[in-house]
Amino acid sequence: MSNVKKRLLKEKIAKVAMQLSGITITGSLFFIIGTILYKGLPYLSWEMISQAPKGGFYIGKEGGILNAILGSLYLATFSTMLATLIGIPISIFLNVYVKSGSFLERSCKLLFDVLFGIPSIVYGAIAFSIMVWMGIRASLLGGIITITLLTIPIVVRTIDELLKTIPIDLKHVTFSLGATRWELAKILLKYIKPGIFTAILLAFGRAIGDVAGVLLTTGFSDNLPKYVDEPAATLPLAIFFQLSSPIPEVQGRAYASALVLTFIILIIVICTHLLASKQQKHKI
Amino acid sequence: MYTSSSIQTAETQDLVNTSIPHIQIKDLNVTIEGKRILKNINLSIPNNSVTSIIGPSGCGKTTLLKTLNRLVDDTKGVEITGSVLVNGEDLYAKDAEVTHIRKKMGLLSQKPFPLPMSIFDNVAYGPRIHGEKNKKVLTQIVETQLRNVGLWEEVKDRLEASATRLSIGQQQRLCLARGLAVKPEIILGDESTSALDPVSTQTIENLLIALKQDYTIVLVTHILRQARRVSDYIIFVYNGEIIEFGKTDDVLLNPQNEITQQYVKGFIS
Amino acid sequence: MNWRLIKDKLIQRSFATMLALSLVVIILILAGLSFKSIPLLRAESLGAILTESVWSPLNGSFGFLPFIMGTIWVTFISLIIAAPLCILASAYLVEYASEALRRMVLPLVNVLAAIPPVLYGVWGVLFVVPFLSQYVAPIVGAETTGYTVFAGGIVLAVMIFPIMMSIMVEVLQTIPYELKAASLSLGATKWETIVKVILVKAKPGLIAAVVLGISRAFGETIAVLMVCGNIPQIPKSFFDAGYPLPALIANNFGEMMSIPLYDSALMFAALLLFVLIFGFNLISRLILNRLEGKS
Numbered sequence: 001m002s003n004v005k006k007r008l009l010k011e012k013i014a015k016v017a018m019q020l021s022g023i024t025i026t027g028s029l030f031f032i033i034g035t036i037l038y039k040g041l042p043y044l045s046w047e048m049i050s051q052a053p054k055g056g057f058y059i060g061k062e063g064g065i066l067n068a069i070l071g072s073l074y075l076a077t078f079s080t081m082l083a084t085l086i087g088i089p090i091s092i093f094l095n096v097y098v099k100s101g102s103f104l105e106r107s108c109k110l111l112f113d114v115l116f117g118i119p120s121i122v123y124g125a126i127a128f129s130i131m132v133w134m135g136i137r138a139s140l141l142g143g144i145i146t147i148t149l150l151t152i153p154i155v156v157r158t159i160d161e162l163l164k165t166i167p168i169d170l171k172h173v174t175f176s177l178g179a180t181r182w183e184l185a186k187i188l189l190k191y192i193k194p195g196i197f198t199a200i201l202l203a204f205g206r207a208i209g210d211v212a213g214v215l216l217t218t219g220f221s222d223n224l225p226k227y228v229d230e231p232a233a234t235l236p237l238a239i240f241f242q243l244s245s246p247i248p249e250v251q252g253r254a255y256a257s258a259l260v261l262t263f264i265i266l267i268i269v270i271c272t273h274l275l276a277s278k279q280q281k282h283k284i
Numbered sequence: 285m286y287t288s289s290s291i292q293t294a295e296t297q298d299l300v301n302t303s304i305p306h307i308q309i310k311d312l313n314v315t316i317e318g319k320r321i322l323k324n325i326n327l328s329i330p331n332n333s334v335t336s337i338i339g340p341s342g343c344g345k346t347t348l349l350k351t352l353n354r355l356v357d358d359t360k361g362v363e364i365t366g367s368v369l370v371n372g373e374d375l376y377a378k379d380a381e382v383t384h385i386r387k388k389m390g391l392l393s394q395k396p397f398p399l400p401m402s403i404f405d406n407v408a409y410g411p412r413i414h415g416e417k418n419k420k421v422l423t424q425i426v427e428t429q430l431r432n433v434g435l436w437e438e439v440k441d442r443l444e445a446s447a448t449r450l451s452i453g454q455q456q457r458l459c460l461a462r463g464l465a466v467k468p469e470i471i472l473g474d475e476s477t478s479a480l481d482p483v484s485t486q487t488i489e490n491l492l493i494a495l496k497q498d499y500t501i502v503l504v505t506h507i508l509r510q511a512r513r514v515s516d517y518i519i520f521v522y523n524g525e526i527i528e529f530g531k532t533d534d535v536l537l538n539p540q541n542e543i544t545q546q547y548v549k550g551f552i553s
Numbered sequence: 554m555n556w557r558l559i560k561d562k563l564i565q566r567s568f569a570t571m572l573a574l575s576l577v578v579i580i581l582i583l584a585g586l587s588f589k590s591i592p593l594l595r596a597e598s599l600g601a602i603l604t605e606s607v608w609s610p611l612n613g614s615f616g617f618l619p620f621i622m623g624t625i626w627v628t629f630i631s632l633i634i635a636a637p638l639c640i641l642a643s644a645y646l647v648e649y650a651s652e653a654l655r656r657m658v659l660p661l662v663n664v665l666a667a668i669p670p671v672l673y674g675v676w677g678v679l680f681v682v683p684f685l686s687q688y689v690a691p692i693v694g695a696e697t698t699g700y701t702v703f704a705g706g707i708v709l710a711v712m713i714f715p716i717m718m719s720i721m722v723e724v725l726q727t728i729p730y731e732l733k734a735a736s737l738s739l740g741a742t743k744w745e746t747i748v749k750v751i752l753v754k755a756k757p758g759l760i761a762a763v764v765l766g767i768s769r770a771f772g773e774t775i776a777v778l779m780v781c782g783n784i785p786q787i788p789k790s791f792f793d794a795g796y797p798l799p800a801l802i803a804n805n806f807g808e809m810m811s812i813p814l815y816d817s818a819l820m821f822a823a824l825l826l827f828v829l830i831f832g833f834n835l836i837s838r839l840i841l842n843r844l845e846g847k848s
Contacts, residue, residue: 007742014744018645021638025718026658028711029665032676039679086571093568101360108572110838115579117765117834118827119772121799125823126582128806129589129816152575169393172355173459177410177466178387180561191400202667209669212774212799216806236671240775243678258675262668269664383558413557 033262040259043252049260053222058242060249065257068238071225075140075218075234076208079147083203086148087155088196092185094156095163109160115153120213123150128216140225140232143218150213151203158199162192194278201275205268209261211236235261306331306470306500307352312366314347314524316359321347323524325366329517334492334501336511336532339521340552345504348521349472352502353389354382370470387414390463390499392476392488396455398447399462403439406447406458410466429461433491453484460491471495473503477510489514508548512536520544586827589820596814602821608785615818617825619785623702623795626788627777628770630706635713636763643721644747648733659722666715674779677708682780685792695792700782702795708776713766720765720841724758725751727844758844761837768833772826774799798822 051064090112098105127146128138136142166188174184189196211234219231220241235257242254312325321344329335337345350356351368354375368375375385387410399406407426408416416422426443430436435457439450447458456476463471473492477485492501492514505511511518511532518535520528520543528535528544539545546552593602593615605616646655685707686699728751736746752759782794783804802822805815 007745011742011744014747015645015649018641018649021641022645022650022658024638025642025665025714026661028714029661029668031680032668032672032711035676035680036672086575089568090572090575093565093572097565097568099360100358106842108576110835110842111576111579113838114831114834117768117772118830119769119774119799121772121774121802122582122586122823122827122830125802125806125820126585129820130585149578167395167397168358169395170397170399171358172350173391173393173397174399175355175383176353176386176389176391176472177413177463178383179413180383180557182561182564183413183557185564187399193400205667205669209671211669211671212803215775215803236669236775239671239675240779243675243779255675255679258672262672265667265669265672266664269667272667273660381558 033266036255036258036262039252040255040257040262043256044259045256048253048256052224057222058245058247058250060247065233065235065238065253065260067222067224068233068235068257069260071140071218071221071232072208072235074225075143075147075214075232076204079144079151079207080200080204082144082148083151083155083207084196084200087152087199087203088159088189090152090156091159091163092189095160096181096185096188112153112156112160116157120146120150120210124213124216127213131217138217138219138231139229140218141228143214143232143234144228146213146217147207147210150210151207154203154206155199158202159192159196162195162199163188166191194275197275198272201268201272205265205272208264208268209236211240235264306370307502308369309351310367310369312351312368313364314344314351314356315363316347317361321524322351325526327519327526327529329500329502331500332496332498333516334496334503334514335517335519336503336505336515337519337521338505338508338511338547340547341506343521344524345521346474348519349474349502349504352470352472353386353391355386355391357382387466388469390460390466390468390471392456392460392463392471392473394475395479396452396459398450398455398458401447402444403447403450403458404443406462407465410462414466425465429465430458432464432495433457433461434487435461451484453480453487456480456484456488457491460488464495469500471499471501473501473505475504475506477505485510508536520547522547582827583824586820586824589817590824591817593814593817593821606787610812610815610818613814615814617798617822619787620796620798620801620822622787623781624771624797624799626702626795627705627709627781627797628767630703630791631709631713631770632763632767634706634710635717635766638710639714639717639721639762639766640752640759643718643725644751646722647725648743648747648751659719662715662718665711666719670712670773670776671779673708673712674776677704677776677780681707690792693792695790697792698782698794700780700794701792702781702788703791705777705781705795705797706791708780709770709773712773712776713769716769717762717766720762721755721759724755724762724841724844727758728754757840761840761844764833764837768830768837771833772799772830774803778803798826802826 047062048064049069050066052067053063053065054061057063094105094108123146127142127149131138131142170191171184174187179187214234214237218234220233220237221231222233225232239254239257239261242250242257245251307329309325309327312322313320314322325348337348339345347356351364356362356364364376366376370385370388374380399409401409404426407429408422411422411425416425427436430439435454438454447455450458471492477488480488489510492503495501503515515532517530518532519526520535522543528539528541535544536548539548543552597615602615602617603621604618605614606618607614607616608619646658650658681704682699684699685701685704686697690697690699732750732754733746736750737743741749777797778800781797781800783796783800784794785796786793788795802819805819
């Protein structure tokens, strides 16, 4: 009998341990957001998000981080657009034009899976040295190209996951109406439309949050971004730079900037979630 | 077991009124990833009638159906030899154009798959991609085909509604209408009633019987009673080979082959 | 009719071109990195670069050992924190939790994945670093600023939670119900079933998840850079500062041009990262693909 009791006790302890692990993992999310909210909120002001840095901003004087917010939005928007325009055709090609199960399909998909894991610092490093070699200085364009390369695998993979969920019979039925592969592709795209937005948002989130890729390629500037061939500020970099300042006021702004970035990310996450539930409903 | 030549002769006796059968299969072999799925298939499917392919699951009956419109091409590791002639034209000829071939064959799949668009657009989809732009003509086609499948009265007031809102039985009839709208010559059904309730099943069955006046219909089914209800001819497939082919009553009531007898009596499934 | 087919062919060509181009980029990256690393490899042998511990670019000595060890330390610490937590939590979610709880927790884990690295870094600076220096270090009698490999490991652990969790949950869900039923019907408790049957059966998938976690931790740059201290030394304990490879690249790229071989050394660091992570990812994806094919 005591053996059984011991086993049941073990079961109970294990269950508690598992619950605690789960709470730690999900709790860390709230903890991180909470910390940033707690530290950043006192420093957040309208001036912060509506103005570019003025003279002496980095020693605690007036100005804001509008340059970085705009820079990040431009960077993320353009690179996401490019990545979508390149990534969706690649996904379509691999799922519609290439015979399913073929070596080409499997190896390409594997490659994009692997590329998904390559850190942005590697992309940044190689882009930087190419730019140096070609005599191009750090600029918004350099950042856009680097981040596009970084986000293409995300788009390809997400769209691929979506296309996988479409029953093969839909493909067959459309073919049997005499549709060409491109006409089938259009039907499939229509079918996964909400999911495409999810993919775009995912890529956008990754693009707007990346530091290592832009650190070397985009540079930094106190001016509002106007031209693509000039350096531009980005929000994550602004956070990074301000945080390394010894002046408390500037550090506070780093927390507030982090809060702004958190808000942007949370908006993206919520939109993604809403779209995802829409995609679920659409399924047959 | 019938040899290929005896199938041919048994066949031609019944087909005095038609010159060439729509579908002729000659020495067809299908291998998928090294496994022989269909072995030496020789067959002429009679025009303007319903032919059911029956057989235990995994015997190759669906593959046989899919070779008819070359959807089998899409399978991983597939190799096909032999020929399938539709109106004398070889589907597997090197210069054969697949979309053109497929247009001739309407497919009614296991579950209804309405396209993600309105009821109207579903039916109009085929004619549209084949170049019909005239709104009047399209409206005419949609009405005719929806009437053909007995759906017109039920949906005429909500043609712009999403097709996914229809009941599953209605959806299957819509899919049939959509297939008919591209003016196929042949209708292929892949267990087309397996997802439907008995009433919808009966509707579809009656539709198929009515449609055989204008079309050649080939069905895959694993329900023997359904095969008896709707078909004029039956092909019994076992292990990738055609074991028996003949008129429905002959095959079901008086099977020549021992395996067919066992299958019909329910000993193998 | 013909136009449709031509259009179809044209689109096929252009899509194939896009695919080819994006694959070429990878080859370009690899070629570029290798090409740039050549000068360093000419000056010193590969063995020497990887095992020497003196890093002094001005004197021309490029020993990568401190950085390799820094990376290994933070990765190792993050793993011993994250792997057990993730295994326990995902086992709970799959075996015990209700559908409703699962549906609530998994999206939250995905939110964790969406948080940019720099915010993890901010959190590390605001919480982990002071917490370590004020509360944890005194307990073990160590004196530290808190900017340590330990801090890096903790931040990284939280960062790799999502990827490990989501894959582990997926892997555990593929374990057939019959297997669990067989164990339970022999009188095993749920926990015994998890340890002796489910986790054993799921081992390859779990390993793949851990390896993906490792490669994520390996390449993470900014968050680690913010909390690790960045001193080029070989860490001896949890409370020593370290200097992982990605941080080395990020910190020094700006000034590399003026010092001979410096850029080659940094490119070599990037190449090292690329090859290692590519390898790690490839292995784990192959394992996962095989598992997916089986189920």
